[in-house]
Amino acid sequence: YENLADKVKRLYGLNSALVTGGSTPNKTTMKGVVVNDMSDILTNFSPISKGRDQINLNATEEIDLLIATDTISEGQNLQDADYLINYDIHWNPVRVIQRFGRIDRIGSRNKQIQLVNFWPNVDLDTYLNLEQRVKGRMVMLNTAATGEDDLLNIKSNKEMNDLKYRKKQLEQLQTQVIDL
Numbered sequence: 001y002e003n004l005a006d007k008v009k010r011l012y013g014l015n016s017a018l019v020t021g022g023s024t025p026n027k028t029t030m031k032g033v034v035v036n037d038m039s040d041i042l043t044n045f046s047p048i049s050k051g052r053d054q055i056n057l058n059a060t061e062e063i064d065l066l067i068a069t070d071t072i073s074e075g076q077n078l079q080d081a082d083y084l085i086n087y088d089i090h091w092n093p094v095r096v097i098q099r100f101g102r103i104d105r106i107g108s109r110n111k112q113i114q115l116v117n118f119w120p121n122v123d124l125d126t127y128l129n130l131e132q133r134v135k136g137r138m139v140m141l142n143t144a145a146t147g148e149d150d151l152l153n154i155k156s157n158k159e160m161n162d163l164k165y166r167k168k169q170l171e172q173l174q175t176q177v178i179d180l
Contacts, residue, residue: 001067005029014064017041021071030063042072046080049107073098079108087118093138 001018008014009029017028019038026035034040043050045063052059072078073095081103086096100115 001027004065004067008065015044015061016065016067017045017063019066019068019072021069028063030059030061032059033063038071041066042076042078046078048109049077049079049105070095070099072102076102077105077107078102079105079110082108082110082112083114083116085116085118089117089134093134096134 001016005016005018005027006029008016015028015030017026017030017033018024019026019041026038026041028035028041028044030044033044041063043052043055044059044061045066047053047059047062066078066081079102084100084103086099089096096117103110104113104115
C-alpha cells in the first residue's frame with residue numbers, strides 16, 4: 001500500500017485501500033471513508049455486492065485497488081472485483097480457495113475472473129518447501145472433493161464436471177496407489 005497508493009492515485013486517478021486485522025491501521029486514498037471501519041472500506045470497494053446504494057453512503061467514487069490480509073478471506077462478498085493476486089500462499093489450499101471465493105461468487109457481473117499466485121523464490125521455497133506442501137494438500141483435497149476447486153491446476157479441470165471427475169477418480173484408484 002505504501003508503495004502503490006499515492007502513485008496509483010496520481011497517475012491513474014484510482015483509489016486504493018489497506019485492510020488489516022493487526023496493529024497496522026486501515027487506510028484509503030478515497031475521501032469520506034471511515035478508515036477504522038473495515039465495512040465502510042469494503043462497501044466502497046464492492047459497492048454492488050454490498051448494496052452501497054441502499055445504505056445511502058452518498059459516495060460517488062469507488063475503491064479500485066484493495067490490499068488486504070487474510071482478515072477478509074472469510075465471510076465477505078466482494079464479487080465486484082475481477083482480479084485477485086496472492087503474494088503469500090497459505091500452506092492450506094482451502095485458504096487459497098477461500099480467498100478466491102471472495103470474488104468468484106454467484107451474482108458476479110464479471111465475464112472473467114483471474115487469480116494470480118506468486119510463489120516464493122527458489123531459495124526460500126527450498127527452505128519452506130511451500131509449493132510442494134500446497135500441491136500435496138491439494139491432491140488430498142481433490143481425492144475427497146470434486147476437483148473443480150483445484151485453483152492450482154485450472155487448465156486440467158477447466159472442462160471437468162463432477163461426474164467425469166468422479167469417474168476419473170475411481171479409475172485412478174483402480175490402477176494407481178495415490179501417495180497422500
